Amino acid sequence: MATSHxxxxxxxxxxxxxxxxxxxxxxxxxxxxxxxxxxxxxIQYGVTALLFLLFGFGLMMMMRWxxxxxGQAIPLVGPILEWAxxxxxxxxxxxxxLYNSFGAMHGTIMVxxxxxxxxxxxFGNYFVPLQIGAIDMAxxxxxxxxxxxxxxxxxxxxxxxxxxxxxxxAGWTSYPPLxxxxxxxxxxxxxxxxxxxxxxxLLGSANIIATIIQLRAPGMTWMRLPFFVWSQFVAAFxxxxxxxxxxxxxxxxxxxxxxxxxxxxxxxxxVGGELANISGGGSPLLWQHLFWFLAHPEVYVLILPALxxxxxxxxxxxxxxxxxxxxxxxxxxxxxxxxxIVWAHHMxxxxxxxxIATFFxxxxxxxxxxSVIILTCLLISLWGGSIRFNTPMLFATAFLPMFAIGGLxxxxxxxxxxxxxxxxxxxxxxxxxxxxxxxxxxAIFAGIYYWYPKVTGRHLNEFWGRVHFWGxxxxxxxxxxxxxxxGMGGMLRRMAxxxxxxxxxxxxxxxNKFIMWAAAGLLLxxxxxxxxFFHSIFxxxxxxxxxxxxxxxxxxxxxxxPGHGNFLQPVTVYRGPYEYxxxxxxxxxxxxxxxxxx
Amino acid sequence: MQIPYTTEPRPDTGLYNAKVGLWLFLASExxxxxxxxxxxxxxxxxxxxxxxxxxxxxxxxxxxxxxVLIASSISATMxxxxxxxxxxxxxKLYHGITLLLAVLFLGVxxxxxxxxxxxxxxxxxxxxxxxxxxxxxxxxxxxxxxVQTDNRAVLFDxxxxxxxxxxxxxxxxxxxxxxxxxxYAPKLNTxxxxxxxxxxxxxxxxxxxxxxxxYLWGPGSGMWKRDxxxxxxxxxxxxxxxxxxxxxxxxVFPVLYLF
Numbered sequence: 101m102a103t104s105h106x107x108x109x110x111x112x113x114x115x116x117x118x119x120x121x122x123x124x125x126x127x128x129x130x131x132x133x134x135x136x137x138x139x140x141x142x143i144q145y146g147v148t149a150l151l152f153l154l155f156g157f158g159l160m161m162m163m164r165w166x167x168x169x170x171g172q173a174i175p176l177v178g179p180i181l182e183w184a185x186x187x188x189x190x191x192x193x194x195x196x197x198l199y200n201s202f203g204a205m206h207g208t209i210m211v212x213x214x215x216x217x218x219x220x221x222x223f224g225n226y227f228v229p230l231q232i233g234a235i236d237m238a239x240x241x242x243x244x245x246x247x248x249x250x251x252x253x254x255x256x257x258x259x260x261x262x263x264x265x266x267x268x269x270a271g272w273t274s275y276p277p278l279x280x281x282x283x284x285x286x287x288x289x290x291x292x293x294x295x296x297x298x299x300x301x302l303l304g305s306a307n308i309i310a311t312i313i314q315l316r317a318p319g320m321t322w323m324r325l326p327f328f329v330w331s332q333f334v335a336a337f338x339x340x341x342x343x344x345x346x347x348x349x350x351x352x353x354x355x356x357x358x359x360x361x362x363x364x365x366x367x368x369x370x371v372g373g374e375l376a377n378i379s380g381g382g383s384p385l386l387w388q389h390l391f392w393f394l395a396h397p398e399v400y401v402l403i404l405p406a407l408x409x410x411x412x413x414x415x416x417x418x419x420x421x422x423x424x425x426x427x428x429x430x431x432x433x434x435x436x437x438x439x440x441i442v443w444a445h446h447m448x449x450x451x452x453x454x455x456i457a458t459f460f461x462x463x464x465x466x467x468x469x470x471s472v473i474i475l476t477c478l479l480i481s482l483w484g485g486s487i488r489f490n491t492p493m494l495f496a497t498a499f500l501p502m503f504a505i506g507g508l509x510x511x512x513x514x515x516x517x518x519x520x521x522x523x524x525x526x527x528x529x530x531x532x533x534x535x536x537x538x539x540x541x542x543a544i545f546a547g548i549y550y551w552y553p554k555v556t557g558r559h560l561n562e563f564w565g566r567v568h569f570w571g572x573x574x575x576x577x578x579x580x581x582x583x584x585x586x587g588m589g590g591m592l593r594r595m596a597x598x599x600x601x602x603x604x605x606x607x608x609x610x611x612n613k614f615i616m617w618a619a620a621g622l623l624l625x626x627x628x629x630x631x632x633f634f635h636s637i638f639x640x641x642x643x644x645x646x647x648x649x650x651x652x653x654x655x656x657x658x659x660x661x662p663g664h665g666n667f668l669q670p671v672t673v674y675r676g677p678y679e680y681x682x683x684x685x686x687x688x689x690x691x692x693x694x695x696x697x698x
Numbered sequence: 699m700q701i702p703y704t705t706e707p708r709p710d711t712g713l714y715n716a717k718v719g720l721w722l723f724l725a726s727e728x729x730x731x732x733x734x735x736x737x738x739x740x741x742x743x744x745x746x747x748x749x750x751x752x753x754x755x756x757x758x759x760x761x762x763x764x765x766v767l768i769a770s771s772i773s774a775t776m777x778x779x780x781x782x783x784x785x786x787x788x789x790k791l792y793h794g795i796t797l798l799l800a801v802l803f804l805g806v807x808x809x810x811x812x813x814x815x816x817x818x819x820x821x822x823x824x825x826x827x828x829x830x831x832x833x834x835x836x837x838x839x840x841x842x843x844x845v846q847t848d849n850r851a852v853l854f855d856x857x858x859x860x861x862x863x864x865x866x867x868x869x870x871x872x873x874x875x876x877x878x879x880x881x882y883a884p885k886l887n888t889x890x891x892x893x894x895x896x897x898x899x900x901x902x903x904x905x906x907x908x909x910x911x912x913y914l915w916g917p918g919s920g921m922w923k924r925d926x927x928x929x930x931x932x933x934x935x936x937x938x939x940x941x942x943x944x945x946x947x948x949x950v951f952p953v954l955y956l957f
Contacts, residue, residue: 234701235700252759305722307819309722313718315702343726345730347730351899359885361884361888362888362891381887391736409810
């Protein structure tokens with residue numbers, strides 16, 4: 101970092117600062133690469149995670165081609181794939197091994213490298229300190245370290261495609277003994293990458309919680325926090341407490357892989373027809389318990405901040421307070437607690453006793469109650485509002501029914517009797533993609549369109565935003581809706597040949613081509629967004645002022661973009677987060693830092 | 699512009715930032731070791747009757763290390779108290795003691811580890827189980843000093859009389875007769891894997907603590923002159939962490955050494 105003082109202090113950072121402890125950074129490296137500023141870290145997270153989102157989408161496109169046209173060379177990217185990966189993609193045809201590793205890495209990348217970092221790393225980092233009136237996160241250096249660990253984890257995961265044997269092939273769940281039996285170093289890379297990502301998540305989540313507890317501006321009481329902050333608070337607790345058991349499990353699977361232990365390998369395990377040279381005595385179920393102890397709360401990490409973003413956008417664009425703010429908060433807390441005791445509903449088929457299955461079935465039904473409460477509150481919030489249907493609001497309103505489809509289709513999976521039929525079919529894929537893709541990703545888009553003017557000072561193009569929205573909405577449904585039909589028809593997932601050799605599938609195969617073309621349409625629908633995203637940084641319509649949406653929350657009461665230290669003078673909060681259309685007020689919004697009239 | 703509550707506590711929470719952060723970190727650490735201990739429980743419950751190791755570790759050495767770690771926790775607290783009393787030389791003394799005790803713990807641990815690595819378990823094709831420390835190993839035979847039995851349950855529970863009455867002798871096993879040979883590395887069985895994983899993870903935490911304490915004792919102690927309140931806080935949260943590492947050992951010791 102010898103270059104850090106080579107250039108004079110950037111004049112752009114005109115925010116006042118008189119102390120030596122919290123310097124405005126100077127120079128390219130400290131400004132953009134090794135920055136401790138929460139806004140820069142947020143943007144770093146955001147850009148990296150969006151790239152991974154696109155990459156994960158690309159993996160899926162290639163898999164959909166293989167499913168629809170098994171054994172045929174992939175058009176356009178086939179030769180590139182062969183050049184990059186060699187034998188597994190010989191003649192541009194995807195081998196079953198490659199299909200498996202793309203499937204495993206699509207899940208891993210989307211969950212751990214794209215969606216969660218976008219929600220907590222990008223939106224959380226950028227807007228939590230702003231919304232609570234803080235000048236930065238509580239631990240700026242740890243914040244930087246969190247991004248760097250995340251980035252390294254991403255590099256390790258990406259590199260694993262090119263090691264002998266290719267990337268991990270045992271699904272994003274990495275169930276042993278399969279994960280150990282596949283002869284590839286990719287699984288080892290996966291485990292090491294996960295340990296980086298878990299450490300990154302630990303630093304990030306502890307930071308967000310400590311920031312919310314300690315750095316709220318004077319007057320920012322708990323019940324004056326915007327719901328987005330609450331959702332980040334609960335999600336950060338889930339990451340903090342649910343990830344470490346997976347880290348422990350990751351260490352144990354790594355030892356199984358590297359030191360020849362048998363934590364997850366049972367006695368008498370045979371690999372390739374020969375008795376494995378291990379001591380045995382381990383338990384594959386142990387991995388599943390530790391994995392799902394993380395991965396179910398992780399689902400709520402995926403959805404809570406998304407609900408938070410939607411609440412912000414809905415309140416702002418209906419010009420009225422969120423209906424049932426306290427109910428939302430308590431429901432989010434309930435979700436957080438209960439999400440720790442539902443994990444084994446992923447494991448009904450492991451031969452667990454009916455008593456245990458009944459327990460987890462009951463908790464699973466209970467957790468749907470706060471989810472429905474939150475969704476209902478957001479729905480009722482629309483009632484009687486004079487709604488502004490701009491692009492963020494379109495995404496936010498579409499989120500509500502899409503997430504509802506995802507949530508309601510989860511109920512048959514939560515009942516162990518119907519899960520016996522649906523387990524491991526395309527129905528499961530349809531279900532959780534409805535939650536995450538038209539659900540969480542729509543919320544992410546809503547957040548991007550909503551906050552873009554604050555981050556860049558310019559609006560995204562409204563017309564192309566609408567094209568992006570309608571294209572995404574239509575094609576998302578065309579991609580995922582047929583999966584319910586396939587799944588209920590009994591079609592299993594994870595078949596590298598797309599099911600041509602599967603007895604139950606012939607009547608459902610025509611849907612494979614349909615889904616592929618729908619996915620291609622979804623890809624096309626993202627092009628306006630990608631161009632819009634970069635074009636608008638320089639050429640977008642400038643934001644009229646610091647608060648173009650006439651919002652109440654604190655992130656809009658700052659300069660645009662906020663300088664180092666965020667606020668021009670110390671903030672004091674006088675009112676709740678959503679005081680829109682207050683009778684008697686001079687305008688239809690009352691910012692949180694506006695003193696009440698004497 | 700300065701981030702508030704880095705040193706002085708926030709009035710409504712009563713805590714300064716780093717303390718909140720450390721408690722959160724410790725909460726996640728509880729879950730990390732909790733994951734390890736639940737693995738222990740699940741594997742032990744699932745093990746066949748009579749084939750779960752008992753008495754494989756030296757209780758005197760474990761007890762010694764427990765005492766060492768508890769003593770180091772006390773001296774870490776005394777070091778912080780010394781700073782609160784404005785007695786910097788006494789802080790240096792107590793934190794020095796903490797460091798020495800921590801290194802002593804790792805020394806004992808290293809001795810135990812190396813003992814495990816030279817300890818061998820051999821299953822022969824003729825159904826014999828040989829267990830002992832390696833004397834020599836060549837291409838055609840292995841010589842260990844230890845015990846031999848045809849009932850492996852005897853070797854698993856070493857608190858039983860049958861095991862203690864086995865004669866310790868020098869035993870030679872022909873290489874051609876060996877079915878399986880392994881030292882007491884993690885791969886020997888799941889219990890040994892757990893032993894290495896849990897104590898190894900714990901030892902890594904000790905090494906981390908030693909690095910922090912070493913910094914606060916040596917190069918980092920210059921902060922005492924510039925900002926004594928902040929330095930005292932640093933020593934306090936390093937101590938909190940150390941108590942946690944100590945507490946983990948208080949669970950590790952009975953689970954692995956005594957049960």
